[in-house]
Structures are given as structure tokens and as C-alpha cells.
Amino acid sequence: MPGARLLFSLDPAVAHLNHGSFGAVPIAVQRAQQRLRDEMEANPLRFFTRGLSERIAYTRRHLATFLGAEPDGAALVGNASTGTAVVLQSLGLRAGDEVLLTDHGYGAVRLAVERESRRAGAVYRTLAVPLTATDDEWVAAIRSELRPGRTRLLVVDQLTSPTARLLPTAAISAAARSMDVPVLVDAAHAPGMLPTAVREVGADFWVGNLHKWAYAPRGTALLAVAERWRSRIEPLVVSWEQDAGFPLSVEYQATLDYTSWLAAPTGLFTLRTLGLDAVREHNTALAAYGQQVVGAALGLEPAQLPPPGGPSVAMRIVPLRRGLASTIDDARALRQRISDELATEVAVNAWGGRGYLRLSAQVYNRAEEYDRLAERLPSMLATLG
The missing domain is CATH 3.90.1150.10 (Aspartate Aminotransferase, domain 1)
Incomplete structure (x- = not known):
């Protein structure tokens, strides 16, 4: 788009053709975050103890509404990997349980599943799906591998990282739901790029990064959780908002730098302006x-x-x-x-x-x-x- 390069501080001597990995933060968003950092450093006690929870909740409502998710059923997290870890530890896997993945998934997610399965004595399986598979073939392949009563979680990508395939996550979620198998949709690339609303996907858990295609600072993601699971979600770190329950118990992590979250609406403003x-x-x-x-x-x-x-x-x-x-x-x-x-x-x-x-x-x-x-x-x- 004409002139759009001037909105970013990217090195002009380099062709940046890999936005999908780490994104690029517009200058206006960088400045918004810096103003928040300045506010925090001018009076840390005031920043962390007066209205921070309300500011986080306001940001969450703003981002969730943009993504078509229920604001009270979503939590801000650092990235899709963090959201995945929250879901895995909240499931309560036991010996004999299994988690089903596909070979199009992100490597770090597989590593997280591997670790949690090892801790719990559970197992995980990886389903190989051809690169040329149609949507119907995807749904059929996954349905054939689900084992009601044993498969405790299906992990599937909305847009795959290694193969850049848009998957029929709504149909996959419906198929899994009919067999009472919970679904985690890794939507790391969805926010900002794809028009699909979170509620339309119909997954039990959905997590997407806003730093890739929604112009947010890095460290900004949203974890959406179906109502039946919200009371079971546990944060990775227990802090002072533990008794508040989901989502605030997941969001509030003591002296975390929250400026990336609070600046994220400026990224959406930039996107809408364009x-x-x-x-x-x-x-x-x-x-x-x-x-x-x-x-x-x-x-x-x-x-x-x-x-x-x-x-x-x-x-x-x-x-x-x-x-x-x-x-x-x-x-x-x-x-x-x-x-x-x-x-x-x-x-x-x-x-x-x-x-x-x-x-x-x-x-x-x-x-x-x-x-x-x-x-x-x-x-x-x-x-x-």
C-alpha cells in the first residue's frame, strides 16, 4: 500500500517477507507503549495498584469484541504458547489419556503437549494429513482418529504455520463436539488476518496472537474459553487475583509488564485507519x-x-x-x-x-x-x- 512502509521502523535495506513469524509494530503503537512505560516508571506504585485490573479488563473487552469473542470468556496472555500451556495444565490429564495433534501443527505446541503428557503419564499422537487434503478429507481424517472417553484434547490449527493452510476449524470442532472431545484451536495467525469470528469456530479453547497481523506489541494474545471450562482454568502463576477466578486470575501476574496489552488497541486503531x-x-x-x-x-x-x-x-x-x-x-x-x-x-x-x-x-x-x-x-x- 502506498506510503505504508513509513508507518514502520523496519530497516529499509532489508526485504521483510516474513511478517508471520514476529510481526512488525507500527511506530504509533511503539510510541503508545512507550508513553505507558513512562507512566509506569514515573510512579510504579500508582501504576500497579490504582486501576490496573480495570485497564486490563477494558483492553480485553476491546480486543475480544474485535475478534468476535465473549469478553468475559477470554483472557489476555503473552502469546499462543502461553495460552496452550494454560489449557494443558488445566485439563488435568491422567494416565491413559491421550492428546491428538496433526503434523501441520506448530513445533512448540507439540513440545508443550509432550511435556504435559509425560508429567501426567498420558500419551499424544500425531495425525499425518496430506498437504493436498480437502476440507472434507481433513474432517474425515480427524474424526476417524478421535477416541471418545480416551482422547482428552484435540489440538488443531486455524492457519498452519509450516504449511500455511487454512483449516476448516468450525467443521472440525463440530465433529469433535459430537464425540465429546474438547478442541483447542491454535489461531496464532488469525487475529487481524482472518475475518472469522471466534464464536463461529465453536472450539472449547481458542488462542490467537495479536502481535502478528493485528499490529499489537509482542506479548499480546487472547485465550478464549467455552463457558463449561472457565471455572476449571488455572493460571500458570498464582498471584493476588487468584480468588477473582478466570479471566483475571490468568491475566494478573504481579509485576508483569502490561504495557504491550494496554497499547494493543492502538494497533487495532491503525489497522482500522488503513x-x-x-x-x-x-x-x-x-x-x-x-x-x-x-x-x-x-x-x-x-x-x-x-x-x-x-x-x-x-x-x-x-x-x-x-x-x-x-x-x-x-x-x-x-x-x-x-x-x-x-x-x-x-x-x-x-x-x-x-x-x-x-x-x-x-x-x-x-x-x-x-x-x-x-x-x-x-x-x-x-x-x-
Whole structure:
């Protein structure tokens, strides 16, 4: 979008094509957070003891309303990983229970499930779903693996991180609900990017980051919980608002720096000022363009480029040749080399034994950045064995 780059403090010498990993905070939001930090440091006692809980609740209501979640049934948390940890420890897993994941899920979530299962004597299983699976095939595959009475939690992504697939989470949640299996939707990429309201997903637990696509400072996420679970939710750290119950018991963590949460509404104001529909249309179209030009440069036909699974997806993946970046360590090494040699930030993921380049698009990006990557990337990859 014309002039949008000026809203951010990004290094102009670098092409930032990986907004999906850590986002980018607009300058106006940075300044709003700094004013809050100044307020906090001017009188810490006043900041933490006079009206902080009310300010947090106001922010929560603002963000939850934007996301289509029930304000009293949601809590602010640091990120999607934190929300996942809260859910896992609140479930009360026992020996013989199981948690079902898919192989499209985020690695840190799998590690969290692995740790909680080990502590409880439970088990977890990972369901492999083809990259080309249709929505109906996704629902059927998951339904066939659920075990009522034993499967205590299904974890599924709204938009997958390694494969950039938009999943039919509402249909998946309905299928699981019919078998009395709770669902946690990892919606790390949903806020700001996807128009779907939280209530439409119908999950027992939903957690999404606002620092990626909603222009909030990092450390801002929302955990939405279905009514039947709210009385069972326990915070990771017990503090003075423990007796208040969910959501405040989860939100209030003593001397946590709350300025990222309190500045988050400024991020939504920035997004609305740009025009939510205009931002989504720009990002979706530019991500598709980037996938096409980079894919063509690597010798891929349009049919070989995985579709995102739905509209409004501002991330696309490009398959790399087999044997390249097929492990996590190799993928990280390639990402760093692209950064160092091509002055371009991208995501590189190893999934299903193959490497994939993941491209994001945001309002500060321009088509020529993807053109430049397409021109330079093939020769660099040719030097790799």
C-alpha cells in the first residue's frame, strides 16, 4: 500500500517477507507503549495498584469484541504458547489419556503437549494429513482418529504455520463436539488476518496472537474459553487475583509488564485507519503474487504451488527441491543464509521430509521485493548440494 512502509521502523535495506513469524509494530503503537512505560516508571506504585485490573479488563473487552469473542470468556496472555500451556495444565490429564495433534501443527505446541503428557503419564499422537487434503478429507481424517472417553484434547490449527493452510476449524470442532472431545484451536495467525469470528469456530479453547497481523506489541494474545471450562482454568502463576477466578486470575501476574496489552488497541486503531478490508485484500493478493514469481523462478508449475485453502490468507509456501532444507537445522541454516546474502527475511520450514519457503505479505511490502528474491534466489540455491 502506498506510503505504508513509513508507518514502520523496519530497516529499509532489508526485504521483510516474513511478517508471520514476529510481526512488525507500527511506530504509533511503539510510541503508545512507550508513553505507558513512562507512566509506569514515573510512579510504579500508582501504576500497579490504582486501576490496573480495570485497564486490563477494558483492553480485553476491546480486543475480544474485535475478534468476535465473549469478553468475559477470554483472557489476555503473552502469546499462543502461553495460552496452550494454560489449557494443558488445566485439563488435568491422567494416565491413559491421550492428546491428538496433526503434523501441520506448530513445533512448540507439540513440545508443550509432550511435556504435559509425560508429567501426567498420558500419551499424544500425531495425525499425518496430506498437504493436498480437502476440507472434507481433513474432517474425515480427524474424526476417524478421535477416541471418545480416551482422547482428552484435540489440538488443531486455524492457519498452519509450516504449511500455511487454512483449516476448516468450525467443521472440525463440530465433529469433535459430537464425540465429546474438547478442541483447542491454535489461531496464532488469525487475529487481524482472518475475518472469522471466534464464536463461529465453536472450539472449547481458542488462542490467537495479536502481535502478528493485528499490529499489537509482542506479548499480546487472547485465550478464549467455552463457558463449561472457565471455572476449571488455572493460571500458570498464582498471584493476588487468584480468588477473582478466570479471566483475571490468568491475566494478573504481579509485576508483569502490561504495557504491550494496554497499547494493543492502538494497533487495532491503525489497522482500522488503513481499512481492514483493504489491508486483507492487499496482503492476500501480494502473497499470491510472491508465491507465483518465486515458484516460477524455481522452475515450478502453478499446479505445484500449494493453495492456501481459503481466502484472506497472507502467507504462501513454495516447495524447495528435494533434499534441500529437509531438516529443522538445515531449514534454519538456509533461512539465515538468505538473510545474510540476499538481505531478505523469509521463513524456511522442514515439513514431511521436505523444505518449504514461506512468504508473508504485509502493507509495507511491495511486488518488487518478491521480484528481487525471485531473481537472486535460484543462483544461491544452485550452490547448495
